[in-house]
Amino acid sequence: MRTRPVRADGLDLFVEAAGSPEHRKEVERYLESMFAAGSMRPEWCFVAEKEDRPLGRVAFWTLPGMEEPLAVVLLDVPWEDGDYVGVGTRLLGDVLNEARGLGAKEIEHVLDTPPMRPQFQHHPEKRVELLESLGFAFRRETARFEWRGGEPLAEPGGLSFRTLEEAGEDAFVDAMRRVSEGTLDREIREEREKLGPQRAAREFFEDARRVKHEPSWWRLAYSGREGDLVGLVMPAEPPAFLTVFYVGVVPEMRGRGYVDDLLAAGTATLLGARAEGEGEKPLRADTDVANAPMAAAFERAGWRRFAGRREYVVELASDPG
Ligand SMILES: CC(C)(COP(=O)(O)OP(=O)(O)OC[C@H]1O[C@@H](n2cnc3c(N)ncnc32)[C@H](O)[C@@H]1OP(=O)(O)O)[C@@H](O)C(=O)NCCC(=O)NCCS
CATH class of the missing domain: 3.40.630.30 (Gcn5-related N-acetyltransferase (GNAT))
Known part of the structure; x- marks a missing residue:
């Protein structure tokens, strides 16, 4: 053989x-x-x-x-x-x-x-x-969500947004670092521990950048009154589907339902992109099964769990021996 x-x-x-x-x-x-x-x-x-x-x-x-x-x-x-x-x-x-x-x-x-x-x-x-x-060793299990049609939740009124182009790359990466703190996602947490928060955020940004998207899709959200950073949403278009690549809320703003606003905004972006493109690409997203607040937010926003995914990883030593 x-x-x-x-x-x-x-x-x-x-x-x-x-x-x-x-x-x-x-x-x-x-x-x-x-x-x-x-x-x-x-x-x-x-x-x-x-x-x-x-x-x-x-x-x-x-x-x-x-x-x-x-x-x-x-x-x-x-x-x-x-x-x-x-x-x-x-x-x-x-x-x-x-x-x-x-x-x-x-x-x-x-x-x-x-x-x-x-x-x-x-x-x-x-x-x-x-x-x-x-x-290969088991690393993480995710729940896979798919948009089931209908209207997205109402676009948030209380937040103001800045696109990646408006905010600038450094501010965006810094926001990614802030929203990743205390994440319940095992992979993001382990990358933070391994590389440090700043480098992990930069690498995550660079990886995301390789996936097709319009810079205007990636947005930082600020609270209406004080203009403090609330979080971010990063929709993207891999070859076979449309996805929310990342969404996050800064630790001091968690527990106020802001994730719903961010997910509504991201879903609306994806539906807009789908309407402009050809074909009917599905809207799909994965979240760590340990990230219960995120999974609940997908359900509330009109996404439904359709599958489970287990991730296995093998480390490759530089010398095969
Ligand atoms: C997941 C996330 C977006 C949820 O945002 P949120 O706006 O706080 O969500 P909710 O307001 O619906 O929170 C629901 C509950 O979960 C709790 N919660 C939210 N995030 C939590 C976290 N990271 N750790 C522990 N509890 C958390 C909230 O405090 C709230 O609790 P309560 O019901 O007792 O008040 C936010 O935790 C986050 O940014 N996490 C880091 C980034 C991340 O994991 N993104 C998803 C990867 S795909």
Whole structure:
């Protein structure tokens, strides 16, 4: 058995492993949109094969503009009737080495329940078993929310807004640092602890910047009377959906329902963008299951939980040993 990148002329082989024709269509569509956005590349799609027969496949994913992969997606090995452990260990082992060679420090893989397009992740227990045997560790569980239509809550009257362009980058990053204090989101908290609040905010901003958005979508909110900073909202448009990338309220303003105003403003921005664009992209957002105030705010604002996502991460030592 060997693992090899398929490159542009061999993508059929990669897609073929998706199973039913309907699944193949979904995978093709997903690859097209990811290639166009710069989140995936044909040479980042790998197959494991034996005597020219494909046994499994997996691909790298990253944020647009980054040279190193951040995650693996579209993982499939013979889950039902084959040596999924043997094939998966070899395939993932090889591509993790490849990721290390490309400069990746860690690689993530997410598992969505229930299985859904385009990954259709059936056999979750077997997937976890395989991931853990390769050194992946559970990091965070999120609830996935989707806008269910209708009118967004009324746009807030009591707040005034400044866009990223009006506020300036430094003020915006500083606001991101302030609203991230005391977050119940495990990933954001751990980044703050690891990098320090200022650097974590800057890196979060730089990551967000790689996701498509209009600068006018990102806004700081101030209280009407004194003009103190209340919080911020950052809508964005990844390839397959529209999202609230980040929303936050400064610690001294929490517990007054300001999140509802920010979410209403962000949702209205996304619906406006969707109305102007083609197609009917869904509005989706993830939040840590531990972030109960955030989840409750999504529900109040007309979003509904439609799935759960578990994130697994493997650290890649610089020396493969
Ligand atoms: C999540 C967040 C936006 C909620 O904003 P908010 O305007 O305070 O929300 P609410 O007013 O609805 O608060 C509801 C309750 O949760 C509490 N609460 C809010 N944030 C809290 C936090 N980080 N830690 C503990 N309790 C919190 C409030 O005090 C309030 O409690 P009460 O009902 O006893 O008064 C805010 O906590 C925040 O900015 N967190 C950091 C950034 C973040 O995690 N963003 C979401 C990531 S996607």
